[in-house]
Amino acid sequence: MSLEELYQEVILDHYKNPRGKSAVACPHAACSLFNPLCGDQVDVSLSLGADLCEQCSEKDHCPLRVADVGFIGHGCSISQAAASMMSDLCRGKSIEEVRELCDLFRQFMRGEKGAEEVTALGDAVALEGVRKFSARVKCAMLAWEAMEKCLDQIGSSDTITIAGSGKAVVGGTAA
Numbered sequence: 001m002s003l004e005e006l007y008q009e010v011i012l013d014h015y016k017n018p019r020g021k022s023a024v025a026c027p028h029a030a031c032s033l034f035n036p037l038c039g040d041q042v043d044v045s046l047s048l049g050a051d052l053c054e055q056c057s058e059k060d061h062c063p064l065r066v067a068d069v070g071f072i073g074h075g076c077s078i079s080q081a082a083a084s085m086m087s088d089l090c091r092g093k094s095i096e097e098v099r100e101l102c103d104l105f106r107q108f109m110r111g112e113k114g115a116e117e118v119t120a121l122g123d124a125v126a127l128e129g130v131r132k133f134s135a136r137v138k139c140a141m142l143a144w145e146a147m148e149k150c151l152d153q154i155g156s157s158d159t160i161t162i163a164g165s166g167k168a169v170v171g172g173t174a175a
């Protein structure tokens, strides 16, 4: 099997068996994006949390994490597979790590980074072939752009608190 065929299999697997294809209950951020060029729709939602460490007497000592991420949507196989890969990859990562992954994926799609430089993207490396088709890059970027907009929503909220359970509460009081 050639690398191209292997990548095709990975994309098809994510398309047919999407990871995290459901809306997150009680999301802290959500964003719907539509790609008019192809008709793709991706709605990304996420909830935040923090794994409070044992020394953590300060509630904001540990970095805020994307505790759960999910998506719903429809469209071409590239857009939906990319959403599945993105959800899979970002779940459990810190907000900073997720931002770095978003930047990395964009650089990868622009051809600024080769596949060997973006192993941190996991299965999303399989989207390498998409770069040859500029119209399809939009499809692949859609879920990642929605994720970035979710992070922007969080960034503009200065009222995030972490409850004792490690669950984040945005715009309210930690229970």
Ligand SMILES: [Zn+2]
Residues within 6 Å of the ligand: 035, 038, 039, 040, 075, 076, 077, 078, 079, 139
């Ligand atoms: Zn598409």
